[in-house]
Amino acid sequence: MRIVIVGAGMVGFQLAKHLIQEKHDVSIIEANEEVARHASNRIDCMVIHDEGNNIKALEEAGIAKADALVCVTDSDEVNMIICGLVASRYGGADGGGLLKIARVRNDDYLHFSRTAGAPPPAGAPPSNGGRSPQGVSAVLGIDHFIHPNLEASRSIIRAIEHGAIGQVLSFSNTSYEMGSIDVARGSAFDGLALRNYRNLVTAESLVTLVERDGELLIPSGATVLTPDDHVHILANGKDLPGVFTLAGGAEKPLRKIGIVGGGRLGALIAEGLLNKNGEGGGVKPLAKRRTRFPFLKTLIPNSLRRVVIIEQDYRLCKDLAARFPEALILNEDISDESFVNEEQLDDLDLLVTTTANQELNIITAVYLKSRGIERTIAIVTGSGYAAMARQMGVDVVIPMKSVVVDSILSHLMGGRVKEVHRMGDGSVDVIEVEVSKDAPVVNKPIAEFRLSAGGVLMLVNRGGDSFIPRGGYIFSEGDHIALIAKTGSQAEIEKYFGADE
Numbered sequence: 001m002r003i004v005i006v007g008a009g010m011v012g013f014q015l016a017k018h019l020i021q022e023k024h025d026v027s028i029i030e031a032n033e034e035v036a037r038h039a040s041n042r043i044d045c046m047v048i049h050d051e052g053n054n055i056k057a058l059e060e061a062g063i064a065k066a067d068a069l070v071c072v073t074d075s076d077e078v079n080m081i082i083c084g085l086v087a088s089r090y091g092g093a094d095g096g097g098l099l100k101i102a103r104v105r106n107d108d109y110l111h112f113s114r115t116a117g118a119p120p121p122a123g124a125p126p127s128n129g130g131r132s133p134q135g136v137s138a139v140l141g142i143d144h145f146i147h148p149n150l151e152a153s154r155s156i157i158r159a160i161e162h163g164a165i166g167q168v169l170s171f172s173n174t175s176y177e178m179g180s181i182d183v184a185r186g187s188a189f190d191g192l193a194l195r196n197y198r199n200l201v202t203a204e205s206l207v208t209l210v211e212r213d214g215e216l217l218i219p220s221g222a223t224v225l226t227p228d229d230h231v232h233i234l235a236n237g238k239d240l241p242g243v244f245t246l247a248g249g250a251e252k253p254l255r256k257i258g259i260v261g262g263g264r265l266g267a268l269i270a271e272g273l274l275n276k277n278g279e280g281g282g283v284k285p286l287a288k289r290r291t292r293f294p295f296l297k298t299l300i301p302n303s304l305r306r307v308v309i310i311e312q313d314y315r316l317c318k319d320l321a322a323r324f325p326e327a328l329i330l331n332e333d334i335s336d337e338s339f340v341n342e343e344q345l346d347d348l349d350l351l352v353t354t355t356a357n358q359e360l361n362i363i364t365a366v367y368l369k370s371r372g373i374e375r376t377i378a379i380v381t382g383s384g385y386a387a388m389a390r391q392m393g394v395d396v397v398i399p400m401k402s403v404v405v406d407s408i409l410s411h412l413m414g415g416r417v418k419e420v421h422r423m424g425d426g427s428v429d430v431i432e433v434e435v436s437k438d439a440p441v442v443n444k445p446i447a448e449f450r451l452s453a454g455g456v457l458m459l460v461n462r463g464g465d466s467f468i469p470r471g472g473y474i475f476s477e478g479d480h481i482a483l484i485a486k487t488g489s490q491a492e493i494e495k496y497f498g499a500d501e
Contacts, residue, residue, distance in 0.1 A: 001025070003412065004061045006052035006082055007073040008032075008039040010382055010401045011103065015070065015408055017043050018426060022490040027061035029054075031073070052082045055089070064090060068099040068412055072146075072404075076104040080140050087141020101411055103146045103404065107264060144411045151403045153268035156352060156377055159396045160257070160273070162240055164350050164375040165249040166230075167396050171482050172418055172432060174466040176459050178208060178234045182390075184248020185227040195221035205235035205243050206468050208430075208458050208484050209423060214387065216424045218454050218484060230390065232423070234458050234468065252374055254349045255306060260334045260364055261354035262311030262320045265379065269352060270324055273307050308348070310334050334364050346372040353378045362389045369393055383425055402426070413490070418480070422487070429489070430458075432482045436498030441475040449475075451492050455485035 001024045005012050008030035016026045016039070026045040029052045030036035040047040050057035052073060063069065069086055071079035079102040090098055158168040158177075166180035183189045188200055194207055210217040211230035217223065225231065235243050257273060259266045307327040311317050317331040332339045334353075345351070351373050353361035358380040365376035366389075377396040380386050386397040402422060409420040419432040435442065441449060446469055449457055460469050461480040485493065 001067040001412070002062060002065060003027070003068045003070065004029070004058065004063050004066045006030075006069070006071045006079070008035050008047065009072065009074065011072045011404050011408075012070075013039055013043070014382075014401060014405045014426070015072070016045060018405065018409065018422065018487065019412070020045055021488045023488075025062075027066075029057050029061055052078065053085055055085070058082075058086065063098075066098060068101065070101045070408060070412070072103045072408075076102075076106050076109055079103055080109070080142060083142045084140035099144075099411070100142050101144045101146060101408055102142050103148065103408075105148060105264065109145065109147075146404055146407050148400055148404045149265040149268055151407050152265060152379060152398050152400050153272060155398050155403060156269055156379075156396070157272040159377060159398075160254060160350065160352075162237075163244070163249070163252060164254060164377055164395050165244050167398070168240075169232075169421055169430065171459060171466075172461070172480065173464070174459065174461050175237050176234060176466050176468075177237045177240055178232055178430070178458075179240045179244065180230060180232045181244050181247045181249050183225050183227055183229045183231060187248030188246040189225050189231070189248065190227055192225045193221070194219050194223045194225070201243055201246060203235055203239035203242060204468055205233055205239060206456075206458060208232050208234050208456060209428060211424055214425075216428045218428065218456055218486075252349065254375065256308070256347065256349050257306070258308045258310060258345060258348045258351045258373075259354060260310050260351065260361070261356075262309045262313070262316050262329070263354065263356070266309060266311070266352075266354040267320065267323065269354065270307055270309060270320075270327060273305060274324060274326060308345075335360065340368070340371075348373050350375040350377070352376075355379075358385055362392065362394060365389070365394045366392050369395075387425070417493075423484075427487050428484060429487050430482065430484050431493060432480065433493065433497050435475055435477055435479040435481065437477040439475070439477070439496065439498035441496050442477055444475055446471065446473045446475070449496060451485050451489050453486035453489050453492075455483055455489060457481060457483045 003019060003024055004027050005016055006029045008028050012028060016028055019026050020043060028039055028045060028047045029050055030039060030047065031051050033049050036047050036049040048057050048061055063086060069083065071082045073079055083100040083102050087100060158170060162168050162179055169178040192200060197207060207219055209232040210219050210223060233243050259269055308330065309320055309327055310330045310332055311320065312333050314331050317329050321329045330343065345368060351365060351368050353364045355361055361378040361380060365378040369376045375395050378389050378394045379398050379400055380389060382401050383399045386399040389397040406421050413420055417431060417433050421430040423430060446457060457469055459482040460467055462476065
């Protein structure tokens with residue numbers, strides 16, 4: 001694919017680096033000279049120092065022949081305007097065959113994008129010649145809005161559903177999930193050779209990835225787990241807590257939850273915990289099928305959940321109190337030790353730190369965990385801080401920029417690729433893909449699937465029936481599969497499964 005990225009900040013840089021590893025043709029436009037120079041010196045692609053809404057710069061970047069445009073500048077409005085400008089100049093209102101993606105943070109734009117993507121009322125004639133529904137995306141030609149806070153809040157809510165022991169990855173249309181946890185010294189997993197894994201764990205599950213001393217290992221039967229290994233385990237959602245227990249994770253109901261930071265992210269998390277599903281806060285209620293957190297299923301009922309939001313800004317506290325009357329809103333500075341002592345925050349079951357200061361998020365999570373809080377979740381900017389935070393004892397670390405890059409990649413990959421998730425330092429990917437009818441693997445056994453850089457076929461969804469494939473598995477057209485592979489394996493995956501239509 002030929003892809004033009006506008007904005008070379010951390011998201012644009014990470015995205016370009018990943019796409020180049022996958023052998024895509026990438027061009028970057030960046031208005032800040034220093035940021036443009038940094039990108040030009042570190043990644044092998046065309047970097048243009050200019051404004052993204054400059055037609056000459058877009059043409060120099062190859063927009064006329066591009067397959068996709070990704071706008072990730074710091075301004076929502078600039079991202080949307082560039083997409084609209086390109087759509088109007090190259091292919092009319094629907095933008096022709098050019099895929100256009102815009103990162104936005106404003107909740108109002110999120111609502112508009114959902115409205116634009118909704119089907120017309122029954123009996124209503126299709127607008128725009130049936131090309132796209134009327135609304136913001138029809139006017140501006142934007143195919144996908146990427147909302148960082150919403151993506152991060154979903155990751156956090158999923159982790160809370162499983163006791164905040166580790167980050168949890170869900171898969172489309174299946175009850176299987178992949179959770180992560182540190183192997184505790186003296187646990188049943190300590191010293192376990194994976195060839196003996198099934199003798200210990202009776203539930204249908206699979207160890208898919210091991211993080212050890214900063215390296216990512218795709219395990220084999222000869223792999224032996226050691227204390228402090230960060231392991232990723234695939235299992236049915238209902239079985240995952242039991243597997244975590246064998247690794248040394250103690251399951252405990254999370255009834256009293258504190259959220260540090262009442263901004264957009266903190267409010268979205270509170271919304272999910274209290275099952276508000278998009279109501280309040282100036283955002284119009286959405287239909288059930290368009291709730292922000294459609295995967296919610298095991299949360300403790302509202303009547304048993306206590307949510308405490310700690311926020312420094314008084315005006316924001318007033319808004320939060322009106323939006324979440326069932327929550328306790330504290331207008332305080334979390335770094336004030338006297339406040340921590342007075343409010344007895346150490347009786348919380350879980351603390352989630354969501355401020356814009358990632359160092360404060362990590363320090364607060366580590367400090368309050370040392371005071372007795374059982375579980376902590378921290379938001380950080382990138383994967384580098386995520387590794388450090390986990391080493392310091394934070395149970396779940398969500399790298400905001402990586403979450404956004406994953407969401408963009410899921411839209412950029414081939415038509416049959418449904419989701420892409422980069423693991424750890426980004427050197428390993430989890431990919432969900434549908435097997436095409438003319439794929440070389442159709443009617444072939446799993447033994448014929450071998451990626452040169454290494455990879456594991458983890459999960460198959462066939463006609464609504466999900467299972468971990470064994471030696472007798474035969475690929476079939478329409479199978480939805482999840483696999484884990486080294487970054488740079490996309491071409492081979494396309495060759496095997498016909499991922500790029």
